Amino acid sequence: xxxxxxxxxxxxxxxxxxxxxxxxxxxxxxxxxxxxxxxxxxxxxxxxxxxxxxxxxxxxxxxxxxxxxxxxxxxxxxxxxxxxxxxxxxxxxxxxxxxxxxxxxxxxxxxxxxxxxxxxxxxxxxxxxxxxxxxxxxxxxxxxxxxxxxxxxxxxxxxxxxxxxxxxxxxxxxxxxxxxxxxxxxxxxxxxxxxxxxxxxxxxxxxxxxxxxxxxxxxxxxxxxxxxxxxxxxxxxxxxxxxxxxxxxxxxxxxxxxxxxxxxxx
Amino acid sequence: xxxxxxxxxxxxxxxxxxxxxxxxxxxxxxxxxxxxxxxxxxxxxxxxxxxxxxxxxxxxxxxxxxxxxxxxxxxxxxxxxxxxxxxxxxxxxxxxxxxxxxxxxxxxxxxxxxxxxxxxxxxxxxxxxxxxxxxxxxxxxxxxxxxxxxxxxxxxxxxxxxxxxxxxxxxxxxxxxxxxxxxxxxxxxxxxxxxxxxxxxxxxxxxxxxxxxxxxxxxxxxxxxxxxxxxxxxxxxxxxxxxxxxxxxxxxxxxxxxxxxxxxxxxxxxxxxxxxxxxxxxxxxxxxxxxxxxxxxxxxxxxxxxxxxxxxxxxxxxxxxxxxxxxxxxxxxxxxxxxxxxxxxxxxxxxxxxxxxxxxxxxxxxxxxxxxxxxxxxxxxxxxxxxxxxxxxxxxxxxxxxxxxxxxxxxxxxxxxxxxxxxxxxxxxxxxxxxxxxxxxx
Numbered sequence: 001x002x003x004x005x006x007x008x009x010x011x012x013x014x015x016x017x018x019x020x021x022x023x024x025x026x027x028x029x030x031x032x033x034x035x036x037x038x039x040x041x042x043x044x045x046x047x048x049x050x051x052x053x054x055x056x057x058x059x060x061x062x063x064x065x066x067x068x069x070x071x072x073x074x075x076x077x078x079x080x081x082x083x084x085x086x087x088x089x090x091x092x093x094x095x096x097x098x099x100x101x102x103x104x105x106x107x108x109x110x111x112x113x114x115x116x117x118x119x120x121x122x123x124x125x126x127x128x129x130x131x132x133x134x135x136x137x138x139x140x141x142x143x144x145x146x147x148x149x150x151x152x153x154x155x156x157x158x159x160x161x162x163x164x165x166x167x168x169x170x171x172x173x174x175x176x177x178x179x180x181x182x183x184x185x186x187x188x189x190x191x192x193x194x195x196x197x198x199x200x201x202x203x204x205x206x207x208x209x210x211x212x213x214x215x216x217x218x219x220x221x222x223x224x225x226x227x228x229x230x231x232x233x234x235x236x237x238x239x240x241x242x243x244x245x246x247x248x249x250x251x252x253x254x255x256x257x258x259x260x261x262x263x264x265x266x
Numbered sequence: 267x268x269x270x271x272x273x274x275x276x277x278x279x280x281x282x283x284x285x286x287x288x289x290x291x292x293x294x295x296x297x298x299x300x301x302x303x304x305x306x307x308x309x310x311x312x313x314x315x316x317x318x319x320x321x322x323x324x325x326x327x328x329x330x331x332x333x334x335x336x337x338x339x340x341x342x343x344x345x346x347x348x349x350x351x352x353x354x355x356x357x358x359x360x361x362x363x364x365x366x367x368x369x370x371x372x373x374x375x376x377x378x379x380x381x382x383x384x385x386x387x388x389x390x391x392x393x394x395x396x397x398x399x400x401x402x403x404x405x406x407x408x409x410x411x412x413x414x415x416x417x418x419x420x421x422x423x424x425x426x427x428x429x430x431x432x433x434x435x436x437x438x439x440x441x442x443x444x445x446x447x448x449x450x451x452x453x454x455x456x457x458x459x460x461x462x463x464x465x466x467x468x469x470x471x472x473x474x475x476x477x478x479x480x481x482x483x484x485x486x487x488x489x490x491x492x493x494x495x496x497x498x499x500x501x502x503x504x505x506x507x508x509x510x511x512x513x514x515x516x517x518x519x520x521x522x523x524x525x526x527x528x529x530x531x532x533x534x535x536x537x538x539x540x541x542x543x544x545x546x547x548x549x550x551x552x553x554x555x556x557x558x559x560x561x562x563x564x565x566x567x568x569x570x571x572x573x574x575x576x577x578x579x580x581x582x583x584x585x586x587x588x589x590x591x592x593x594x595x596x597x598x599x600x601x602x603x604x605x606x607x608x609x610x611x612x613x614x615x616x617x618x619x620x621x622x623x624x625x626x627x628x629x630x631x632x633x634x635x636x637x638x639x640x641x642x643x644x645x646x647x648x649x650x651x652x653x654x655x656x657x658x659x660x661x662x663x664x665x666x667x668x669x670x671x672x673x674x675x676x677x678x679x680x681x682x683x684x685x686x687x688x689x690x691x692x693x694x695x696x697x698x699x700x701x702x703x704x705x706x707x708x
Contacts, residue, residue, distance in 0.1 A: 057611075075611035077613060080613070081608060083609060086603045086605050087606050088609075091628070101613035101614055104615045104616075154612075
């Protein structure tokens, strides 16, 4: 069995004041190598918990996760992470940030230099290699984060709302970049987002999760990611299926939120 | 107890009034300078930067920057006030000084027979340290049974005059002075004169105090130029066989060694507390208890344990720096964004690599803030420790000088201590900018 297999994963933890939270319940999922999957859901649906389990930062209370047949028991360079913000190393230049993974592995400096140069080109930061992180805009910083993750050549890239802190215009450019990277590298990418549009654009496969307990609610197979590669994403949004899908998912999440609110009031 | 509290209350009231008066006066000077500056800036070209276009500046923190003109004028004004109250050459204006020169008063003596006679007291008020010649007495000095007297008194001092000593019959019972300058006087009463005051003591002697004016005597506050002169003298010749450089070097050396030891042990301790629950729990009570203990309170114990030599002082400074560095290192580790650590693990870093390449650089800003505080505390502590016991050092120099009322050396020492403390902080800030340029920019 290849790819990422999530086998009946549950995550329950006790609250300090008594009681327990079922952050995830019986999640079963198979993600094929090279798949681009987006995960959507209201807050508290356990999507970040799921991502942390895949990354190996959390151990599930039940079930297991396997990557290429080997159980995930901790963080590993096979599973790269891209965070929303604050995960770059401010004390290093762009070049050093991107080269961090290879340096950890003990790759010879010459190879690292070549790799970093190549990646700077891919993310469009050719002229910024010697800048410090704090000299870059938010969008550029996320480009560095992507490049840093790619430098390790991971099998799976896990993205935790990587574009959440960007303005709309920068976000759109970065969405195109993510699609390009996906197509060019053929990596498995799992992307968590709050934006329904982003989930539609950046998901061959879209997972809508529901809260209490955190579970998979609905799954979609979508054509938009494939259409969006190398194209203007605004055109993709004009696709006849795009609007109805967006409305459908929005009302689905809306209902979930309503339900949570109602339950709280009751 | 109640009486002491009442005294304390009175002290507090007079202190508050005194501080308030000085403060108000100084603020008034500042206000006057501000008005003058405002008036002058009417003729200057206005600044064209962005802030100058802001209409809301009251309450806008970013619009408030230190006015450097004000800083310079403030420092100048301190020296001018200092000069004005010490009769210094650096100040064109002086508050009234003590009376110096010749003056006189007349006293009326009454002998046991009830006869009265006037005599004059010729007074020379001279600067302290000088010994003027006796003035020539007028021919009328020897007339009558009361004879003229000569009194030489130093400025700011007072002097007892046994006026009747040279008078005829002055030793007899019933001979007494009944008036000064025509005003009746009795024991424990005084008469104000133009240039001073005469007090009759309980035993009938006269005590003359010349007017002191508002200027300070050099033993309380020397003039700025006296301090500078003393600085040059001490810099050239040293004080009590120790050169100025040596005194300052020893103070600094103690601070640097104590601080370095504090870092050497405090930073790893803080890291251990930030990285392990066990060590956090183990050291927490010790650190939290020791932190609020002022280092100065440890001086007696340190003296008992280590004696008054270098070991004692360095241990004290070590303890002063240790807790500060521990706490700042701990805060630095706790302040690491978990995303950075997660990212580093996902990039294949080992624990050691994360410690060296993520946690250490990430906690540097906090450590530096702690180091600045620790250096300040150490500098204060070393001076205090030297006040208690030392052979050499800035604190030793000023405490020794104070025992001989060499106020100029004390003030010079205090100014040097201040300058060095300020210099240390500037140095630390420069180091900080150089070593951690990313501080505050994440």
